[in-house]
Amino acid sequence: MTISAITLGVRDLQHSLRFYRDGLGLPFPGIIGTEFTGDAENPGGSTAMLTLGNGLILSLYGRDDLAKDAGVAPDRVTGSGVSLGWFVESGGEVDDILQRAAAAGATMVRAPLQRPWGIYAGYFGDPDRHLWEVVHFLSGSAPG
Incomplete structure (x- = not known):
């Protein structure tokens, strides 16, 4: 599929x-x-x-x-029953996108942090509460 x-x-x-x-x-x-x-x-x-x-x-x-x-x-x-993943190349890019989203009116859901399973990620909600996770894979490459 x-x-x-x-x-x-x-x-x-x-x-x-x-x-x-x-x-x-x-x-x-x-x-x-x-x-x-x-x-x-x-x-x-x-x-x-x-x-x-x-x-x-x-x-x-x-x-x-x-x-x-x-x-x-x-x-x-309405709202968010799922999250959309936005994979980026660096932790700095995660921070930058989350800052731009906040400046544009997004709701900051979770500040970025490093997870033990090898990602640096944070969440925002768009104006309609669609949930986005901005993710950097610390290994340098996304799964798949």
Whole structure:
């Protein structure tokens, strides 16, 4: 199995785009699909998509539209039941990303620290409480 896309349901698409693009420096090209407007029962098509280095797509999609599209209640696509891992090359990069995230409005969940299983990592929550772990593998390479 290959996961091709991760879609984050967000309260405010513009706000989340600014957080990820302007705050964290991720090269999101902007919002697409604005010509597909939703209504009370049908989702709109506005989304922001970023293709990551490994080909995985990170997508930001309005929470209400995501819920309508999936046919679930909006609270089902709120917050964080998982964490997303962002692997980086150094401990300094972990610190830098966490500092940028905090400056952009993220919630600092756990300050970075070295774990006995060989990582240096910390956590932040984005504006919609999606949980991110920023990880440096002390051995120099990620598993896999």
